[in-house]
Amino acid sequence: MVNICCIGAGYVGGPSSAVIAYQCHDVNVTIVDLNQARIDAWNSDKLPIYEPGLEEIVFSRRGKNLFFSTDVDQAIIDADLIFVSVNTPTKKSGMGAGMAADLAYIETATRRIAQVATTSKVVIEKSTVPCRTAQSMRTILEANSNKDIRFDILSNPEFLAEGTAISDLTKPDRVLIGCLQTPEGFAAQKKLVDIYTRWIPQERVITMNLWSSELSKLAANALLAQRISSINALSAICEATGADVDEVAYACGTDSRIGPKFLKASVGFGGSCFQKDILNLVYLSEQLFLPEVAAYWKSVVTMNEYQKMRFTHRIVRTLFNTVTHKRIALLGFAFKKDTGDTRESAAITLCSYLIQEHAHIAIYDPKVSAKQIKMDLTEPGVGTNEETVDKHVEVCESAYEACAGADALVICTEWDEFKMNQLDYQKIFDSMQKPAFIFDGRLILDGPKLREIGFRVETIGKSV
Numbered sequence: 458m459v460n461i462c463c464i465g466a467g468y469v470g471g472p473s474s475a476v477i478a479y480q481c482h483d484v485n486v487t488i489v490d491l492n493q494a495r496i497d498a499w500n501s502d503k504l505p506i507y508e509p510g511l512e513e514i515v516f517s518r519r520g521k522n523l524f525f526s527t528d529v530d531q532a533i534i535d536a537d538l539i540f541v542s543v544n545t546p547t548k549k550s551g552m553g554a555g556m557a558a559d560l561a562y563i564e565t566a567t568r569r570i571a572q573v574a575t576t577s578k579v580v581i582e583k584s585t586v587p588c589r590t591a592q593s594m595r596t597i598l599e600a601n602s603n604k605d606i607r608f609d610i611l612s613n614p615e616f617l618a619e620g621t622a623i624s625d626l627t628k629p630d631r632v633l634i635g636c637l638q639t640p641e642g643f644a645a646q647k648k649l650v651d652i653y654t655r656w657i658p659q660e661r662v663i664t665m666n667l668w669s670s671e672l673s674k675l676a677a678n679a680l681l682a683q684r685i686s687s688i689n690a691l692s693a694i695c696e697a698t699g700a701d702v703d704e705v706a707y708a709c710g711t712d713s714r715i716g717p718k719f720l721k722a723s724v725g726f727g728g729s730c731f732q733k734d735i736l737n738l739v740y741l742s743e744q745l746f747l748p749e750v751a752a753y754w755k756s757v758v759t760m761n762e763y764q765k766m767r768f769t770h771r772i773v774r775t776l777f778n779t780v781t782h783k784r785i786a787l788l789g790f791a792f793k794k795d796t797g798d799t800r801e802s803a804a805i806t807l808c809s810y811l812i813q814e815h816a817h818i819a820i821y822d823p824k825v826s827a828k829q830i831k832m833d834l835t836e837p838g839v840g841t842n843e844e845t846v847d848k849h850v851e852v853c854e855s856a857y858e859a860c861a862g863a864d865a866l867v868i869c870t871e872w873d874e875f876k877m878n879q880l881d882y883q884k885i886f887d888s889m890q891k892p893a894f895i896f897d898g899r900l901i902l903d904g905p906k907l908r909e910i911g912f913r914v915e916t917i918g919k920s921v
């Protein structure tokens with residue numbers, strides 16, 4: 458029986474390792490984390506993260522070949538393969554603050570492996586890291602281990618997207634496995650290839666050198682975010698000219714050289730990865746003395762900030778240049794639909810701007826708790842404090858409650874339940890102040906139908 462340990466029971470470690478246990482019943486998978494509350498939740502009926510299809514997988518294998526524990530050392534000792542799936546946030550202070558990835562969690566986990574391992578291990582870098590991080594991990598492992606134990610390092614970046622994690626993991630476009638180009642490296646690589654090919658066709662399991670694999674993850678995220686910033690830049694031109702961004706995206710997306718995905722204009726991208734990984738690439742470019750390359754990628758993030766600000770300005774401008782004491786219903790707080798994750802959500806920036814304008818914000822999100830919303834809005838850097846948030850923000854139990862008495866409704870997250878066929882917009886209109894405004898930040902609503910009801914509608918990338 459192969460024993461796998463995954464260090465880090467987060468959005469990546471939890472689902473990706475649970476899927477291995479689900480697909481390979483003869484592989485023992487133990488997911489460990491230092492966060493007791495998170496592990497308790499993984500062992501309970503209410504999992505710590507929301508992801509369609511995840512419960513079914515976890516509940517069917519938990520206690521059989523899938524285990525969640527805080528006993529990191531024992532799991533390391535027992536494992537043949539160890540995934541390191543810890544967080545790699547942007548550094549908040551010191552060298553590279555605001556840009557470089559904070560590798561402290563990677564280093565702690567790596568040192569722990571070196572300290573407690575009693576047999577040879579394959580250590581797999583699953584977290585998103587700057588190119589050549591595996592070299593540092595190798596140095597730490599080799600310096601701290603004895604001569605009878607061998608550590609081989611693989612890079613196996615994760616491409617799952619929150620909200621579709623389970624289908625991304627069960628039917629991935631590709632899996633990347635990078636290794637040192639040595640006989641030992643290839644042998645380690647084969648062990649992981651043998652696991653993935655149990656359910657993924659061989660041709661989708663791509664092997665390459667370590668550094669290409671590490672850089673490919675940053676490159677993929679940078680290219681995806683760049684598409685969003687490109688269509689968002691075009692949305693500003695659409696609003697000023699009368700062109701319709703959905704039509705432009707369709708026209709471009711049907712060109713087979715371009716393709717349709719990630720061409721949806723919006724209030725801006727969020728999530729824990731895009732901004733962090735691009736900034737990481739920017740920092741890497743600067744360190745490599747490539748300022749033009751750094752500036753090129755940086756502009757993707759700058760455009761995203763501009764889009765969020767532009768949308769807020771449009772709200773304020775349309776509401777007769779003032780939102781002071783006006784009730785604004787904000788529908789959706791997660792960074793995208795089908796997840797409860799709010800990291801870097803555009804809604805946070807929007808709320809921060811609207812609070813500065815003294816608006817009263819009524820927020821509803823189907824999967825984000827009031828506690829989480831308040832925590833996000835009082836984070837350092839958001840520019841507000843607990844007292845202001847308590848005064849200006851109300852978290853509601855339904856879209857109807859948020860909209861009652863509101864001057865404007867703002868769609869921030871594209872949840873299906875906000876679509877025209879799911880919410881009764883006539884009922885919402887009747888309960889709002891008049892004129893009743895809708896700002897569609899996700900292009901999910903039918904403008905003409907809403908206008909028929911009586912709404913004034915403002916949509917990203919459309920001038921009417």
Ligand code: NAI
Nearest residue numbers: 465466467468469490491492543544545562566584585615
């Ligand atoms: P997360 O913050 O949800 O989970 C990381 C977990 O690691 C936390 O629960 C933390 O307590 C734990 N941890 C940190 N240090 C530890 C240690 N020394 N020992 C044991 N546990 C430790 O982070 P998430 O979202 O799962 O991301 C993990 C990595 O995967 C990051 O590098 C991220 O960039 C990357 N990634 C994330 C994706 C996403 O959609 N969230 C997608 C693809 C990659």
